[in-house]
Amino acid sequence: MINENFQKLPGAYLFAEIAQKVKAFKAENPEMEVISLGIGDVTQPLAPAVVEALHKAADEMAVAATFRGYGPERGYDFLREAIVANDFRARGIDIEADEVFVSDGAKSDTGNFQELLGADVCIAVTDPVYPVYVDSNVMGGRAGELGEDGRWSNVEYLPCTAENSFVPEFPTKHVDVIYLCYPNNPTGTTLTKEQLKRWVDYALEHDALIFYDAAYEAYIQSEDVPHSIYEIPGAKACAVEFHSYSKTAGFTGIRCGYTVVPKALRVNLNPLWNRRQSTKFNGTSYLSQRAAEAIYTLEGKKQIRATIDYYMENARRMREALVGMGFTVYGGTDAPYLWVRVLEGTTSWGFFDKMLHEAQVVCTPGVGFGPAGEGYVRLTAFGQHEATAKALERIKKLG
Numbered sequence: 001m002i003n004e005n006f007q008k009l010p011g012a013y014l015f016a017e018i019a020q021k022v023k024a025f026k027a028e029n030p031e032m033e034v035i036s037l038g039i040g041d042v043t044q045p046l047a048p049a050v051v052e053a054l055h056k057a058a059d060e061m062a063v064a065a066t067f068r069g070y071g072p073e074r075g076y077d078f079l080r081e082a083i084v085a086n087d088f089r090a091r092g093i094d095i096e097a098d099e100v101f102v103s104d105g106a107k108s109d110t111g112n113f114q115e116l117l118g119a120d121v122c123i124a125v126t127d128p129v130y131p132v133y134v135d136s137n138v139m140g141g142r143a144g145e146l147g148e149d150g151r152w153s154n155v156e157y158l159p160c161t162a163e164n165s166f167v168p169e170f171p172t173k174h175v176d177v178i179y180l181c182y183p184n185n186p187t188g189t190t191l192t193k194e195q196l197k198r199w200v201d202y203a204l205e206h207d208a209l210i211f212y213d214a215a216y217e218a219y220i221q222s223e224d225v226p227h228s229i230y231e232i233p234g235a236k237a238c239a240v241e242f243h244s245y246s247k248t249a250g251f252t253g254i255r256c257g258y259t260v261v262p263k264a265l266r267v268n269l270n271p272l273w274n275r276r277q278s279t280k281f282n283g284t285s286y287l288s289q290r291a292a293e294a295i296y297t298l299e300g301k302k303q304i305r306a307t308i309d310y311y312m313e314n315a316r317r318m319r320e321a322l323v324g325m326g327f328t329v330y331g332g333t334d335a336p337y338l339w340v341r342v343l344e345g346t347t348s349w350g351f352f353d354k355m356l357h358e359a360q361v362v363c364t365p366g367v368g369f370g371p372a373g374e375g376y377v378r379l380t381a382f383g384q385h386e387a388t389a390k391a392l393e394r395i396k397k398l399g
């Protein structure tokens, strides 16, 4: 007998499905070069300060006196203190080191955190949405049944569309947990401080928790867009925040991130998350944590900023070119994602196929992120400038 919740999950994980289609196309057309503007993986090498820290940490491991075995459950003090000082105190936010839990990334933490919730908790997600929030709640038996419209019966969906400028409206019924992700994957849109404040006030007033995914915080360019939900008064009582070094510093292969679980939360989740992590999580390697620490040095900061600027220059060029071709484009100004309206008369997957077959460019079908994503594709700015320019030339020639 296996857990029936897993059997409820439809098909493959979105990116596995895309990879399969691309593999089949390449097998049929081995001579064609395919450019991916699809999966959100980074392409630029690690910052030199990070590489140096990795070498140093490896050398320490080679000597008995400096060798490290199992690390502290919540992560090493040196990293948690660097996080607190740079990501929070420097922004006037009072977070303490024992509210920070270092992990191997935000996918694990956003996926696992639902284990702390009761079985009959009602969650709300934006639509479209990063699939991990919903799928992990399906695994947890909290989502109900999947309807023909692609929606789970116990999940409250908050559509984000061009009509509401991608700003979700409040749930129409009581929900216990609201997942928010800003800058948003997949739409690349953001909430201003004022807009996020309305959500914090809503959560406080309606006895809800916000799970806030700040994985793309480092890409924010606009002044009035908050980098952390804790910039909003009252958020420490109602919000857990997830961070990732994947896109901030190219750590998709190194693996490191962290989650903030404030002690002031109205439900005391900090000791529970500690208990969960100490039982089930093996910790992040010493090397990864030293590598993460290095991005907070003066040199490290400069270097990761240069890489983010490189990607954002890509985003700017993509926006300009696509708008020039007549596409309607959202995002791409405070995020490495562009949310592009597909050509009239086609669907997300239809446009995906067209792009793959006629331009050999991989995009991500918007509907893969939820029903409200139908009619859009997501393009990422994580490519090399040259490859991205080539992809844009090919898109221009689409019939």
Ligand code: PLP
Pocket: 040, 104, 105, 106, 107, 108, 110, 130, 181, 185, 213, 215, 243, 244, 245, 246, 252, 256, 257
């Ligand atoms: N959260 C969002 C919104 C993401 O888009 C991603 C990665 O694509 C993650 C979390 C995963 O981050 P990590 O690589 O740290 O697991």
